[in-house]
Amino acid sequence: MAMPRDGRRTLAAVIAAIGVTLALVPLYPVYAVPEFWSALGGGVLLGSLAAAVGARWRLGPLRVTTVAVGAYFAAGGALVLREGSLFGAVPTLDVLKALALGLIQVWKDMLTAATPVSGMEALLIAPYALGILGGAAAGSITLRSRRPQWGALPAGVLLLVAITLGTYTAFMPAVLGAVLAALLTAWALYAVRSGGAGNLALGEVPRGNRHVMAAATLALALGGGMAAGALVPLPTDRTVLRDAVVPPLDAHDLASPLTSFRQFTTGGESLKLFSVEGLPPGAAIRLATLDQYDGIVYRVANNGSAGAGQFSRVGRKITTTAEGDQATYSVTIDQLTGVWMPDAGYLDALELGDGTLADRRASLNYNPGTGTAVMVGGVLQGDQYTAEAIIPKTPDDATLAAARVSAMTLPTPQNVPEIVATLATQFTAGASTPWEQLKAIESKLHTAGFFSHGLDGQARSRAGHTSERISTLLEGTQMVGDDEQYAVAMALMARQLGIPARVVMGFRQDHPASAGATTITGADVHAWVEVPFDHVGWVSFNPTPPTDQVPKQEVPQHQQKPQPQVQQPPPPVVPPVELPPAPPVKEASDGSAPTDLAGLWAALRWTGAGIGLLSLLLAPAALAAWLRWRRRRARKAASRAPDRISGGWSELVDLVVDHGADVPAGATRREEATLLAEHFPREAIAPLASRADHAAFGTGQPSDAEIAAYWADVETAGQRIRRAVGWRRRLAARYFARSAMRDVRLRASRIPLPRITNLSLKKAKNQ
8 A cells, every 4th residue: 555645745744854964963972962962853853844734734944943943942951951950851041042143153153162062052952953944944955845865955054064063073973974875875865766757767667666676776875885985995194174164262362370489479479379289299380381482481382282272162072192000089169260271281181169159161162282271261269170180100210311303393592592502511511312311411501590480588689581591691690590591591402403392381399299188279380391292192391490509698798998088189270261252242222132924924825725725715615515505404303294204305305406416496206206317327216206106196195203213214315316416516515505595496486476567557656
């Protein structure tokens, strides 16, 4: 028994919905969370139901779209934004607002966020909205079109969209391709069977063999697709849309925390920055990784290279390639300020605590290449987050001595003092490998230098790491400084030797960590150097001298014993110099010099003449503008509403007359509109005349809104007319108000004149 036509269309609609779902599956690697499937499946189901409602009640495209949009907002709380909805399902005003704005913002946000974007439930709006759109389009075409096979088009388009918005890694391409091909083939079989092309495909086949052919076709499509996916290698240079999107955060513009190094040390143990719990003993806490030096400050390059990395928005799960020990720790912010978030190792997951920090997840950015996190807008006291991280293992010296330095590309340092290269060569004399050179520089700075923060009771040590400060450190009789200067000096020396190096500012505790939460203070701030090695990763170097290695006291120079002073004889008396007599001064007759005002009067005369000439030139334009303004105000303030609309039409006619058109007096509005249309055929002038006639001769009274709308249309038409004429016409219209003279002639023609008759002539003679 053959399936009814409606049954075939219903089955085709179900296959279409499944095809749309499979077409959007390539978006899964972007999210990699179970909530993706509920958002996608719910969206496709809602779109298909909207299409079914439209087909059942014969709704037009606009009404079907309205149904789909209503379903989008009604179910968005349950399928996407559960945390902000009542009972996890009922959308609130904030949820509705987020759903509305998400349709515009989600595309940029998902392309600029690091994948997977778990934890950012607002980004699930993308598969949810695409599912509704695809389900409604494919279902409507399948259920209502004369050619239901065209319902495959939305699935194909959405497949391209999903691939473009996806990641570089394909998600089961062979399986998805084969299943999708099989479904579309089955869909085509049922679609063509309903008539038309179906007779050509299966009309000649006996009914008993049609099912065999259909099954064989499906098996061929499924097997061929999976075999092709297994045999044909996938391209390695897959291009997606996120390649062309620049992340919104530019960390190069953020202030380098290394410039505030002395502010931490000045606070000392009294400055409680944050507390950390669960961190393995000896693990360093990273605040910022700095890899670009310009002679003034060491800052973040963020250029996307292998050494500098790039910041991007992240969710709960973070992709990392680091190797080491897994650790889970929590951080609670106390007095720490700024945008940099302290973390240890390389993050694998980051769970933000409840409160304002969770609400600011969209501002969280992470650089997996440098292991640093940034909260745009800054961290606040009380912020808490839990991190899962990979803590790299520290290899022994033998392993590092045999390893090679990685060929990382970092920005070239600028304005480096010459003493840096000179001492780098001296310190590494005799070292044959990069490892030996690095250890030689570290050892020399560590042993020959002296430590001082420049605090009260310590040796003088200026803050900063500018080119001048590094020169002072290395050229002085004694090297005096702290982590800020020594770390920068070693990093610059390594760079002069061609070794990639970067400076890390963070925190290290010199005392063993306690069992519970450990408080990190300003006394724990440190800076060190990192260098990459093949198959090992970034290795830390600490060139800063020990804190108890203080500068030596300066030995005062021997001074000569002062001799007793001998009183010197007074200098000889010098006679005063006689000056020549001053020449006599000729006194004025009135006791004062006369003032010459001729130049001032000449300037005033020329200025007055210029102002008068300018006023004379601008007077006609000013008079014409005043006449137009007075006439326009009178028309807009007419007592009767129809007269105000008629005044708008008269305003347009006067504008055309001022710009050179001849409009005969006594013509009706329709006649005037016909004449104006000949001069300006592109402007819709006739409807304005009809509206004015309707207001003047109609039964009702136009409202204030209608009057304002009419005047707005008149002003728009006037602006277009001004742009249509040449500049000479516009200039002449400003100076000569032809319409004003036309109004005078019209008023003069309406003045009643006395009729001259024979009787009036006789009376005049008698008088």
